[in-house]
Amino acid sequence: MTPVSTAAGELDRPLAVVPPGERGATRIADRVVAKIASQAAREAAGTLPPGAGRPSASVVVHHEVAHVRVHIELDYPCDIGARCRTVRHHVVERVGALVGMHVPEVVVQVERLHLAAAPGEGRTR
Template identity: 50%
Template sequence: MVPAAERGATRIADRAVARIAARAAREALEAEPEVTGVPYGPESDPRTTIDVHRPPDRDGLNGEARVRVAVELPYPCDIGARCGAVRRRVVSRVRELAGMTVRQVTVEVTRLHSAPLDAGDTGRVR
């Protein structure tokens, strides 16, 4: 019988890493209590692009990637804290599930949702 270490390697597609990063971003946003103001659905899910610089080697380690995440946030909120939470979660989950070190996570806020404005209120918001 061939030893396990010599049987082959598992390759994780860039698309799979992008999906892991998108799910991690959503998990980070859902962990915050204020996020209920964002109507999540297919059109508002975090979108990711991945640039894999080095795929993981045979033992599933030493891969390296850069991630770009586009998110929608409620307004008002602490945008810096939300983006920081997304960065930390993406780095952690991609390392854990894909065996890659994420060297850079760029978070782009594509839209801010204001609950009164999304509800159709036209009055002044304070």
């Protein structure tokens, strides 16, 4: 390190040389975090009923903290609370592991319930 002299001829503390791998900053876009969250919701939701849309997510990131909202469709009957809990836990885990962000909350919004029709049942005229 080389000492730096000021205009008055005084010596300041030496300049630190920052290695190239430690310079700069990394910014992960909200839509990237949303894609990771929706994939995690797909993994956690299990088998979805026929005709159900894929889970989607919206995310707001502020200072390395991600607030996540997940939209899913489930089959009915099922333990809705347990499935939502599983989705929340998995989304927090995957977002934290893949992008290193803190996720204080995951709002799971069940958009639609699909009635599981028993064989031979259905609409009749």
